[in-house]
Amino acid sequence: MQIARETLLRSYRAMRTIRDFEERLHVEFATGEIPGFVHLYCGEEASGVGVCANLTDNDTISSTHRGHGHCIAKGVEVSGMMAEIYGKSTGVCRGKGGSMHIADLSRGMLGANGIVGGGPPLMCGAALSHKLLKDDGVAVAFYGDGASNEGSTLESLNLATVWKLPVVFVVEDNGYGEATGSSFAVAGTQKARAEGFGMPYMECDGSDFFAVYQTAGEAIAHARAGKGPVMLHVHLARWYGHFEGDAMTYRASGEVAEAKRDHDCLELFRKKVTEAGLLEHSELDAIDEAVRDEIESSVIAAKAAPLPEPADLLADVYVRY
Amino acid sequence: MSKKSYRQAINEALRLEMRRDPRVIIMGEDVAGGQGGSSGVVDAWGGVLGVTKGLYTEFGPERVLDTPITEASYIGAAAGAAATGLRPVAELMFVDFVGCCLDQIMNQAAKFRYMFGGKARTPLVIRAMFGAGFNAAAQHSQALYPLFTHIPGLKVVVPSSPYEAKGLLIEAIRDDDPVIFLEHKVMYDDEEDVPDESYTIPFGEANLTREGDDVTIVAFGRMVKLANEAADKLERQGISCTVIDPRTTSPLDRDTILDCVADTGRLVIVDESSPRCNMAADISALVAEEAFDALKAPIRRVIPPHTPVPFASVLEALYLPDAAKIEAAVKAVMNHKVTEAA
Ligand SMILES: Cc1ncc(C[n+]2csc(CCOP(=O)(O)OP(=O)(O)O)c2C)c(N)n1
Numbered sequence: 001m002q003i004a005r006e007t008l009l010r011s012y013r014a015m016r017t018i019r020d021f022e023e024r025l026h027v028e029f030a031t032g033e034i035p036g037f038v039h040l041y042c043g044e045e046a047s048g049v050g051v052c053a054n055l056t057d058n059d060t061i062s063s064t065h066r067g068h069g070h071c072i073a074k075g076v077e078v079s080g081m082m083a084e085i086y087g088k089s090t091g092v093c094r095g096k097g098g099s100m101h102i103a104d105l106s107r108g109m110l111g112a113n114g115i116v117g118g119g120p121p122l123m124c125g126a127a128l129s130h131k132l133l134k135d136d137g138v139a140v141a142f143y144g145d146g147a148s149n150e151g152s153t154l155e156s157l158n159l160a161t162v163w164k165l166p167v168v169f170v171v172e173d174n175g176y177g178e179a180t181g182s183s184f185a186v187a188g189t190q191k192a193r194a195e196g197f198g199m200p201y202m203e204c205d206g207s208d209f210f211a212v213y214q215t216a217g218e219a220i221a222h223a224r225a226g227k228g229p230v231m232l233h234v235h236l237a238r239w240y241g242h243f244e245g246d247a248m249t250y251r252a253s254g255e256v257a258e259a260k261r262d263h264d265c266l267e268l269f270r271k272k273v274t275e276a277g278l279l280e281h282s283e284l285d286a287i288d289e290a291v292r293d294e295i296e297s298s299v300i301a302a303k304a305a306p307l308p309e310p311a312d313l314l315a316d317v318y319v320r321y
Numbered sequence: 322m323s324k325k326s327y328r329q330a331i332n333e334a335l336r337l338e339m340r341r342d343p344r345v346i347i348m349g350e351d352v353a354g355g356q357g358g359s360s361g362v363v364d365a366w367g368g369v370l371g372v373t374k375g376l377y378t379e380f381g382p383e384r385v386l387d388t389p390i391t392e393a394s395y396i397g398a399a400a401g402a403a404a405t406g407l408r409p410v411a412e413l414m415f416v417d418f419v420g421c422c423l424d425q426i427m428n429q430a431a432k433f434r435y436m437f438g439g440k441a442r443t444p445l446v447i448r449a450m451f452g453a454g455f456n457a458a459a460q461h462s463q464a465l466y467p468l469f470t471h472i473p474g475l476k477v478v479v480p481s482s483p484y485e486a487k488g489l490l491i492e493a494i495r496d497d498d499p500v501i502f503l504e505h506k507v508m509y510d511d512e513e514d515v516p517d518e519s520y521t522i523p524f525g526e527a528n529l530t531r532e533g534d535d536v537t538i539v540a541f542g543r544m545v546k547l548a549n550e551a552a553d554k555l556e557r558q559g560i561s562c563t564v565i566d567p568r569t570t571s572p573l574d575r576d577t578i579l580d581c582v583a584d585t586g587r588l589v590i591v592d593e594s595s596p597r598c599n600m601a602a603d604i605s606a607l608v609a610e611e612a613f614d615a616l617k618a619p620i621r622r623v624i625p626p627h628t629p630v631p632f633a634s635v636l637e638a639l640y641l642p643d644a645a646k647i648e649a650a651v652k653a654v655m656n657h658k659v660t661e662a663a
Pocket residue numbers: 064065066114115116117143144145146147148174176177178242350390392414418421
């Protein structure tokens with residue numbers, strides 16, 4: 001597989017940014033300074049980044065409650081995200097959305113989502129726009145194994161096929177929906193579901209950036225070529241609790257440790273690119289350092305940023321009223 | 322009698338009713354929590370906020386059913402089971418998720434009895450948490466009781482304390498109509514003395530949490546506590562209030578509200594739900610129609626603005642009614658000067 005050097009560097013940086021962003025939130029959340037619910041994407045970075053490395057700002061994605069990684073992968077600016085999570089006026093949503101509603105339409109990012117299964121129908125609509133406006137764009141719906149059981153998701157698989165829409169349905173399967181395992185909650189298989197609706201099914205190991213990048217590339221090319229929707233099933237592990245504060249007694253001790261030891265997408269990436277002579281350790285180290293600084297300054301800036309003004313409460317309910 | 326939290330009171334109501342009647346079952350996402358997990362520990366969560374903790378262990382998988390994330394089908398299944406012999410208590414988690422299953426509630430469960438000419442009984446309870454104050458933002462903070470109140474065929478309960486929650490939930494489970502039972506998420510750790518045994522609180526009978534001469538305050542759910550805080554403060558300033566907790570928005574205890582307004586001549590309504598077509602609007606219409614001559618001042622509503630619930634704490638606090646806003650509204654109705662028409 002040929003991947004441009006630029007793409008490799010950018011993708012590593014995005015994955016590292018997500019990792020550090022989330023690890024930092026884990027620490028900051030424990031101090032009680034961050035309001036609301038926070039769901040971390042640690043361990044799943046290669047999925048969002050591998051898929052989005054095949055997209056441009058002209059393409060649209062929808063995310064989930066576990067949205068920080070998709071936002072960063074799609075190019076949403078980190079300091080604006082951090083400020084949003086702190087509820088500050090400098091946040092990408094001016095402090096009105098918080099962690100679960102980060103969105104940036106200028107980047108083709110139609111929002112994290114507090115409603116499980118909220119995204120897939122929206123991506124049918126975004127794909128319809130891309131198709132009718134003939135802008136060559138595709139829509140990508142990221143959703144979890146848990147969300148794969150929602151009626152809205154299953155209906156969208158059907159609609160996208162019937163309308164032959166340029167949608168890629170990315171099932172991020174981390175084996176759990178909250179505390180419930182997918183072996184309990186998901187009947188049949190994702191593969192059979194895709195085939196049942198007559199759409200191509202692809203799958204890959206979500207800790208392997210290269211596997212995700214390549215498979216997603218094929219899926220996206222298929223959709224972009226006007227051949228209809230595709231399902232991409234990405235196998236993953238979630239490193240933290242469902243939300244911050246979850247003691248995870250439903251998981252065997254060692255499950256997370258093993259994922260960290262054997263399936264760390266950043267470690268695997270580094271090993272692969274350095275062994276193949278594509279990138280130097282020093283280049284990657286430099287990125288690590290730059291990201292560390294970026295996250296640090298985004299937290300400092302977020303803490304110091306002004307709160308929303310009282311008038312903001314009433315603003316932006318409508319375009320015009 | 323012992324001190325119990327709102328969470329414990331609800332758990333106890335479920336447990337007592339499940340012991341009493343084998344047809345009572347519960348279902349919802351992670352109501353046990355842990356099914357299919359790698360540790361084998363089931364009953365790991367007992368619901369996202371631990372309200373149903375321990376019920377799986379006592380009653381087992383036939384009566385405590387974890388569901389996939391699939392609200393339309395399990396809420397509908399609860400309605401169908403209710404119409405055919407079981408007495409399900411389905412947990413919707415956040416009431417905002419009703420967007421995913423409203424048809425099964427609004428067009429199915431609520432209408433069976435009427436559409437079928439009085440031949441159906443649907444002893445269904447849907448529990449959900451509601452309300453702002455948790456920085457949970459626009460999709461996890463709504464106070465949607467007016468939405469359900471609007472639908473004929475549903476009963477709607479908004480318990481204001483642990484004692485109320487236990488008695489009203491037992492009543493809801495024994496009721497033969499579909500009941501929407503809405504728990505304020507900020508109140509789960511509130512504590513008060515609650516009897517250990519079973520008791521019921523009838524629907525449609527308001528509770529007067531205090532009685533006074535000057536102003537009637539009607540408040541719902543968590544707002545009852547805030548209304549009483551405001552009333553305590555006003556009492557020290559020589560203004561005495563009646564605080565009415567209607568307990569249920571459907572049925573609504575119209576008589577108690579009208580009687581109290583007749584006594585005080587002034588009315589303040591505290592309602593956390595979005596202001597258009599909410600309970601404050603509904604009760605204002607009732608009083609304007611039935612007690613117009615008793616009013617010494619215009620009715621005042623302490624309500625949020627017509628906006629989604631914002632995330633940032635400063636904005637959320639501004640959004641919500643609080644004791645200071647209630648106090649100001651009471652003073653405004655007390656200070657109203659009647660101007661004679663020319
Ligand atoms: C309609 C709806 N139902 C339930 C929830 C509560 N909830 C939030 S995340 C979640 C689990 C989602 O699992 P999955 O789709 O596998 O995503 P993951 O958390 O594993 O990334 C649930 C049940 C919700 N937010 N919206």
